[in-house]
Amino acid sequence: MDLSTLIARRNLIWICATPLIVVGLVLLALLDHRYTEHVVLGYLFGTLFGHTTLAAAWTAFGPLPLLWRLPLSLLWSLALTVAMACNISLHGGPGAGVILVIAAGVLGQFVFLQLPFWGIALTSGRRLRYCEASGTRPDPRETQFGIRQLLVFTTIIATVLGAGRVAFIYASKFPDLQDETPTFVFLALAAIVVTLPLILAAMLPRFAIPAVALVLLLIGFLTAWEVPLLERIPGGGGPDTLHIVFINGFTSAWILAVVLLVRISGYRLGKSGTV
Secondary structure (H helix, E strand, O other), rough: OOOHHHHHHHHHHHHHHHHHHHHHHHHHHOOOOOOHHHHHHHHHHHHHHHHHHHHHHHHHOOOOOOOHHHHHHHHHHHHHHHHHHHHHHOOOOOOOOOHHHHHHHHHHHHHHHHHHHHHHHHHHOOEEEEEEOOOOOOOOHHHHHHHHHHHHHHHHHHHHHHHHHHHHHHHHHOOOOOOOOHHHHHHHHHHHHHHHHHHHHHOOOOOHHHHHHHHHHHHHHHHHHHHHOOOOOOOOOOHHHHHHHHHHHHEEEEEEEEHHHHHHHEEEEEEOOOO
16 A cells, blocks of 8 residues: 555545534534424434544544644534534524533533543553554454453443433432423433443454444343333423434444544554553
8 A cells, every 4th residue: 555545544534524523513503303303303412422422532542632632522512512502593492591401411421431431541551543554453452452341331331221220210209300401411321321332342453343233232222221211200201212213323323434434544442652
C-alpha cells in the first residue's frame, strides 16, 4: 500500500464521519415527530443517546490529542442539546423545562461514561491508534484484554438491570413525580446500559462480529424488559414498545456505523504512550 493510499485511508474517518454526524444533527433539529411518530421519536432519542456515547468514547480513546478532542466532544454534546431545543421550538412538544432535563441527561450520560472509558484508557494504556500495516495481527494479549473487559462490563450491565428494576418499582410509590423527568432519566440510564457494552464489543481487535451479535441479543432482552418497567414510573403514558424498539435500534445503528468507519479507516485500540 503506497503512502498516498495510507494517508487517504487514515483521513477516511474524518471525511466520512464528520458529514455523517453533521447530517445527523441537522435531522435531529428538523424532523417533525408528528408524522411517523414512532420512527421519528426513535431517531431523535436514539441519535441523542448514541452520539453522546460516541462523544464520550472519543474523549477517552481518541484519535487526536486530548487538547483537541475534549473541547470538541463537549461542543458535540452541546450541539445535541441545541438541536433538540430547535426541534421542540419548531414542532412543539413538552414544556421548555424539558430542555434543561435533556441537557442534564446528556451531560450526565457523558460524564458517567468517562469512568469506564478512561478506566480502560488509563489502566491499560489503550487508545485508538492507526495501524499502517494492514496485515498486522493484533497482539493476543490485546485480544484477551478486550474480551475480558467486555465480559466484566456485561456482568456490570446485568447487575444494573436488576438494581434498576428494584429502584424504579420503589420510585413508583412516589406520586409527586408527574412530569417527563423520570421517564427521560430512565431512558438515559437505559442508553448507558445499551451503548457501553456495544461500543466495547465493536472495538474489539478480534472477534468483534460475534461479540456485537451477543450484545445485540442483550439489547433485545433489554428492549423487552424496558416497557413493563416504564409502566411503573409515575405519570403514566410515555414510550410504548415500538418507541423503545426504534430508540434502541437507532442508538445501536449510530454506534455501529461510526465504529465501522473507525475500523475501515485503519484504527483500532492498541498500546499508546500518549493521550
